[in-house]
Amino acid sequence: MRENRGIVTVPTPSHRERTMQNRLKDRIALVTGASSGIGEATALELARQGARVAIAARRRDRLDALAKELAALGAEPLVLVADLADEADAQRIVHETERHYGRLDILVNNAGVMYLEPVAEADLVRWRHMLELNVLGLIAATQAALAGMRARRDGHIVNISSTAGRVANPNAAAYSATKFGVVAFSEALRREVYKDNVRVSVIEPGVVETELREHIGHAATKDALNAWADSMRQLQSQDIAEVIAFCVSRPSHVNINEVLVRPTDQER
Template identity: 55%
Template sequence: MVSDALEGDVALVTGASSGIGAATARALAEEGAAVALAARREERLEELADGIKSDGGEALVVPTDATDEEQVREMVEETVEELGTLDVLVNNAGVMLLEPVAEADPENWQRMLDLNVQGLMVASQAALGHMQEQGSGDIVNLSSVAGRKAYAGSSGYNASKFGVTAFSEALREEVADSDIRVTTIEPGAVDTELAEHIPDEDQKEQIEGMMDEMEPLRPEDIARSIRFAVTQPTHVDINELLIRPTRQEL
């Protein structure tokens, strides 16, 4: 059922092929936004787009490697060219490669920095020009509870997510004299594919054990929070949302 809170708006969601990204794309489409879907897995994006369209929404598939600066800038330009504008950017693409410092592969650190931070920063910069020209817009950046609290075994991921949180606040201050809003979303434990890619088996088992001991958040829980932030009146900027499962202690 499509409502009209975002009728006429265009939203671009990265990491839209699964999890929080896919749920967010559906939630924004339900509010009336035309949604550009970006990720590497084109087949999954096409399936998501078909579902949105069958529910009465509008969706554009934009296959993108968010670690490639040229592709990220082209992603933004294609969204504007095909859908006419860009009102909401949700930087959701990310990876969590947990390893102790002494045993970590520096290539995994670099991968997290390239995707979680650099890709997000480039997308924000590319979108910002369009939003400044039209005088409004929302940039929503996915950080994490790991962007507030450091954990043993999570140093590289912590560094990337602390970076997202810091970048987002600096950007918010830079555009505070306009109607461009910046929101940082900081999820705790969410039932997504993220943990499947953890290279360290001890860290992977620890995360899986933590998830088994509680009812984790669902991607739709985070999507509702993003929808809440971007549907506020123009003078209201939800700067940060830290969202944990009720039974998550840390």
Template identity: 40%
Template sequence: MESNIAGKVVVVTGASSGIGELTARHLAGLGARVVLGARRRDRLDAIAAEIRAGGGKAEVAAVDVARREQVDALVATAVNAFGRVDVMVNNAGLMPLSRLDQARVEDWERMIDINLKGVLYGIAAVLPVMQRQNGGHIINIASTAGLRVRPNMAVYSATKFAVRAISEGLRQEGTAYNIRSTIISPGPTDTDLPSSVTDPEMAKSVREQHKIAMPTLSVAKAIAFAIGQPDEVDVNEIVLRPTALS
């Protein structure tokens, strides 16, 4: 499978930490040329330097996925550096969970801007490139929260349900251009995502649940598995949960 990763140009958002960082590092180790996007440019530069020191190829661009022009610039960075984009990993996200009656409207808006509109901006930026190439692969990071709604998670779940719907529509529309579409839906994962929870009681609950969290590399390997399939095979969805999660 690794032979279908080597040489591919992969753009990853939210690449300064967590799933995005581990995905970029893992794919670079398998021979992909990676383009890292996130808001923390200093962190991106450090990660890219380590990838290059290990013999890999990496470029970076500071990007807030809630700003469409910045997502466009990220994809342009990849095209300018490597001439194409083979894979887009829309990973950036946040999770400020709370009850609806708390009316944390600013948190809702941030989740919609980043978790949902950020994915749409990534698709909008990369689709014309992949259509010209007559091929590509768009991977959207959803969540098991996009499969089941729990208390305190209504808006977060709504964004992840929406990502799954968009990904399925993309799968159907992309077949004419040989564009593959994959949804990755992880359960609790050992990342700093819980730090985005703004409600103190909910933050405590999330930290407790994350004691059984999966290793971040496990999600990166699932992404690599989907990319590594032969071009005529489209892995549409992968759901991962900690074994200990009921």
């Protein structure tokens, strides 16, 4: 804003700013795990660039609060309360998005948890839930989206993996298994659907300052990981949201297959 003789005026957006605001105009997106962190930031960033956005997670109160922000951005939000570890729920939200808006152009599979502990002490109930959410839920939602995307010869699936999908560390065996799985699934999927003009991107963030570490039930592992994270300038959810928005706003002949993003201070 600038002030001129007592009159406050708002500068007209530049051509570049207007272009950025409209990169995703008329595109329909569904973001899972949208109640916090990367999912929340991604929903907002896609809305800023003109998309209409459906948001899915378990926490209704968080989704409703986010929906108000999205509505203010003109995103015409659709709130979908769902447990993405349930394959039927994962497929339902895709179909509800398609019914509500008429189609689905961008699916961001972000929902996930991180349970870290030594293999010998592992709680297999937790690990089974992590596999179901991080891998099977992602696959189920993707499967549900493919028919419409292939029929229209247009669509983009973004899967959130991790640096743990490239480097397997002690106490992260099952988590790494899920994230290596997301990378492998994404590449195989890309090779199945590229001829249908459906694009697939996998994003591999390093340490991000989110709620993800709060899920860790093994106290010693949680303390060690938090101390390591606190030793660096961590990525913020917005950093990853901007990467995702960049990928899905490229021209249709460009498919950014894989993006690895670490904090500058993160070695491994």
